[in-house]
Amino acid sequence: MIQVEKIAFNRPYLRGKEKEYLLNAFEQASLQGDGYYTKKVSNFLQKNFAFSHVLMTTSGSHALELAVQTAGLGPGDEVIMPSFTFTSTANAVLNQGATPVFAELKSDTLNLDPTDLLAKITKRTKAVIPVHYGGIVCEMKKINAIAHEHNLIVIEDAAHALNSSYYGKAAGSLGDFGCFSFHASKNFCCGEGGALVINSQQPELWEKAEIIREKGTNRSQFLRGEIDKYSWISPGSSYLPADILMALLLGQLENKTRITYLREKIHKFYFTNLQEFLTGDLLQGMSFIPKGRSSNYHIFFLRVKNKRLRDYILQQLKEAGISATFHFQPLHASKMGSKLGYKAADLPLSNEAAQTLIRLPIYPDLTKSAQTYIISKLRDIFLNLQRAGA
Secondary structure, eight states: OOOOOOBOSOOOOOOSSHHHHHHHHHHHTOOSBTOHHHHHHHHHHHHHHOOSEEEEESOHHHHHHHHHHHTTOOTTOEEEEESSSOHHHHHHHHTTTOEEEEEOBOTTTOOBOHHHHHHHOOTTEEEEOOBOGGGOOOOHHHHHHHHHHTTOEEEEEOTTOTTOEETTEETTSSSSEEEEEOOTTSSSOOSSOEEEEEOOOOHHHHHHHHHHHBTTBOHHHHHTTSSSSOOBOSOOOBOOOBHHHHHHHHHHHTTHHHHHHHHHHHHHHHHHHHGGGGGSSSEEEEOOOOTTEEOOOOOOEEEESOHHHHHHHHHHHHHTTBOOBOOOOOGGGSHHHHHTTOOGGGOHHHHHHHHHEEEOOOOTTOOHHHHHHHHHHHHHHHHHHHHTTO
16 A cells, blocks of 8 residues: 555645745845736736736736726626636626626536527626636637627636637637636646736727726826826726735746646546546546647546535545545525525536536646555545445
8 A cells, every 4th residue: 555645635836936036026126016027927928828918916806807897897787607616706797786697517627608608698798707617718619609799798717727728729818808816726826816818909908907907097107108197097906916926926937838747647647547437427527628628737627426425535535645625616506696696406517516526636746656546545435436336
């Protein structure tokens, strides 16, 4: 039996120039927002992913809020999104007085179902927020076609998906806006941070977002020397990340190829060694990469037959020192969802996904012996369950 210490669910990979850049930021006293490293990160993202215009933010949540505000969404507007997502997706809409409308997911990828998106559109629908779950980009060709037909704004929630792509185009570049997170749980992180990508070629949208992000002022124009003083222009908030966080993030982003490669190896190891159990009825599905899409391998998930089995397997893994977990609880079935008029039974596929999903540890520092141990424990669990006729 392979002996290992407790296996963490996630760990940041800090093997690049993070310390060097942090020390340099200290030496430059580069601490404020929109400093030296913020500009370096923005330029890196634009160059490497062909993004039109990038604004760094304090979090992925703030990137979503900034997108909703820049899009001009407000009271009376409906915004369709999956129920199977984090609260920030809905809060960004609610905070502007607009109404989130929850739609079903695809059972294979756990992404927004374009068919249900179409069914949820009303005369009040103004936007859609597809969420690229686990690093797999949604079916953006279908979603964009529906959005174009119904004149909807598309805001990509790409919090999971930096360095993923859809038929060669980067996640976050496929809609009107793209929103990213650099939270400590993400592939490329700085503790807390985010980015808003504006794909429109309308400079007035860029200017509007800049003003909102800079506390409602035109300070960005002032700093570029375009005006001789800045003043209060519109409502806004403070969405600028500290430059010291961007120094850390630059070291992460420069190592993106290595980080993605190591995560891919783990993903393939899991998939290859668990595939045989897909022939039975205990294991209903696993993370996979659909045709035309590349992944950053943010998540590796299993789908089992029911909640009872899910809870049992998680408990067995916990007792073996393996930190596996479930994920989102559907927003429509929450206390806030009921206040919006939803019943827990409204979106059965989203409920089923939440009740049957298991996420396995996946991060670059996860050793091969730890991966082998995880697989051996899962194989033991599945074989025992099969013998017991579970």
